[in-house]
Amino acid sequence: MALLLRTASTQRNTWIRSISGYAARNPYLKDFKHKDKVDVLGGKLTLSSREHAMIDQFIRVNQAGETAAVTIYKGQMAVLGGKADLRELLVHMRDQEVEHLRIMDQHIRDFKVRPTLLLPVAAAGGYVLGVVSALLGMKSAMTCTEAVETRIGQHYNDQLRDLHFLKYPELDELKQSIAKCRDEELEHLDTAVDHGARLAPLYQLQFEFIKNGCGVAIWLCERI
């Protein structure tokens, strides 16, 4: 079944092949004929349709991911917000995610990206995930954070690896902002581990379940 679904790695190979000029067939890219240029960054940069399609997918998923991250922390705060020090920690992480979302919204405007139709689903799903993981205890909430941040760190690294093939200097700001978001997400990962993520009951199960759930969400948001 996994072979039938286009996993991140096979799709990545397709991006690389198509951008380096090979005749790759990707069902998620339309056939572009003579109309194949897109002006982004307010006209400062012109991308080919394939390049724009790749950036379009990346930023769409990032916006959905940051929306979900904000609501996950909101959900966790709703349940665990009683104790002052934990509340302060969650508020700090949520504020960083809100800033990431603001950055991604600006990229959506700059690069003429179509937002995902699943935005409300991402928001609601994130809240439910935050609440449920927090109801299972503080350590489980930290496990949830650890799993999500692990998957997101991997996701941002994949994007940076693919964006590296686009050598335009105008894209440096995009690459830097994704790198900054990735660094802060990995910081959250470390914070979660420090606060006892790995000591949660049924840690392996929770971790893998949430991590793979994030993978499915990323796959869906790339396409819808």
Added chain:
Amino acid sequence: MSLSNSSTSEANGKDRPDLQILDHALTKVKQFGWTEKALSSAASDLGLSTMAHAVAPQGGLSLIQHFMDRALDETRIEVDDQLHEFDSSMDKLRFLCRIRLKQTRPYVERWPEAAAILAQPQNIPAALHALSELSSALWYLADDQSVRLDWYAKRSALAALYADQ
């Protein structure tokens, strides 16, 4: 979606004979309608074989799509220096729609035929794609700042407006 930069007819000199034929065929539409005949006549005018109508694989539909591409390009060129005079997104959009509508003026007698061709069942996917592309391009030109689901609402509303005309 095509949000392409302006590519005027003059710029497609020697290396794009297909676009040359399509552009010339647009001048024949008044006489022959949105048909293969317009394309063949344009091809023979340019000194090519009349079989060159096949550069437009779907005949009338391709010619109509080419017209819509050109109309959008011309709209972009024309409004390039005037958009900053308007304050709000809505004012810009109103101006853009008016300019875009003016592009149909040379073909106004034959436009109902084009609408009929676009409404044929086999052409509906292409027609919807062209409509969504137009709607999105006009909103982007009108400095649309939406980033959530209102992105879709705005484009659907403009597309509905065009489809009902």
